[in-house]
């Protein structure tokens with residue numbers, strides 16, 4: 342009996358088809374992403390019996406490691422980071438098909454060894470030449486690797502390239518990378534990851550909008566006053582100064598996760614749920630986003646402060662960060678989606694590191710009731726209706742409505758109708774990477790970013806960065822543990838609105 346058959350909690354997960362036999366090759370296997378996310382995700386899929394019956398994993402990186410070292414390191418990673426209790430039998434089954442190859446991405450020496458390892462693993466595991474190549478490496482390493490893979494391509498079996506963000510560092514480099522890949526591979530073989538699309542709560546936004554008849558008629562400028570999207574993190578840059586100094590919040594979060602949340606919130610109903618239908622609608626939103634003027638953009642950088650009761654240093658004092666760094670760790674913007682549905686409806690967005698707490702929310706704020714017929718003062722405690730999508734943590738959806746306070750007379754107050762995942766569904770939420778790795782194996786591109794989407798995202802970011810060249814803000818301008826610079830509040834206050842209360 343399979344794990345899913347033994348465990349009724351896993352009911353429903355069996356509905357999806359099982360992926361073809363294949364080998365997952367991870368480039369960048371010594372990095373944090375592999376141990377914290379990819380391997381725990383594979384283990385979670387193994388526990389739920391969702392991996393292909395015939396399966397192998399090959400780690401490839403510069404670090405010298407034997408197969409056994411790699412397996413031992415991955416086992417520890419799973420024990421530390423997986424969401425399920427460790428089960429030796431499930432692990433051994435997964436570990437049997439695990440290999441490691443030392444590979445310097447700059448030359449092609451390790452490539453032949455990789456090819457040999459893959460061929461023998463095909464024979465041992467019956468994986469039929471099918472490959473998922475996962476690039477957890479900087480964009481500069483991808484072109485050469487893709488060339489090498491294409492040169493050694495088997496006559497049989499499919500190939501899928503899963504590419505982690507960042508996909509390029511601006512529009513020109515993203516286009517160049519796509520062109521390089523397209524010399525050998527078709528767009529339907531390329532899976533650009535934005536892990537936010539793998540989050541249950543982000544997909545639930547699609548369910549909420551398109552599986553319920555009541556929202557669609559009011560999901561527009563006539564009923565919605567504005568939208569607020571917050572991607573707040575309490576963590577700092579965690580030993581990633583080398584990357585973050587180059588990226589900043591605009592490339593790290595705004596270019597990808599944030600714009601995808603805007604696109605999912607604002608898109609038109611797709612005609613079906615095929616990858617192209619969904620992505621066609623998202624790309625229309627991205628095209629319709631107007632470049633904000635300088636007054637509608639705020640950047641910030643954290644100084645020292647207290648986060649969740651702990652004293653933390655400022656960004657410029659982080660290891661590896663230049664003492665006079667001008668990299669932004671916070672961005673807020675007022676965006677407009679210029680189409681019939683959204684014209685004149687602001688999308689206020691903000692994202693940052695070392696904010697007061699970790700919280701990703703999408704708040705749809707509706708217009709006030711046109712004429713509340715109550716006595717003066719009765720509705721003083723009443724705020725406009727807000728549909729709040731808690732992407733994380735405390736995943737769920739909540740609707741703020743006005744209700745009568747019990748007792749004599751008529752006093753109205755805001756109350757919340759809540760749906761909490763934790764209280765409704767018994768099975769814990771899967772990590773985004775579980776969904777995305779499985780979808781890549783199944784060849785389903787719906788939750789991956791297409792080249793034209795990435796290009797629209799970069800075009801907007803390039804325009805914003807261009808505006809920023811003109812002045813030098815005085816950094817740091819917010820204390821760690823707060824909600825960002827004062828200018829972020831002013832951005833919203835100027836319009837007579839305020840950020841949602843925390």
Ligand code: BG6
Nearest residue numbers: 506536574576593594598701733
């Ligand atoms: C990554 C960014 O893409 O997303 C990180 O590079 C950030 O800087 C992370 O911390 C946030 O992801 P999550 O799933 O924790 O919201």
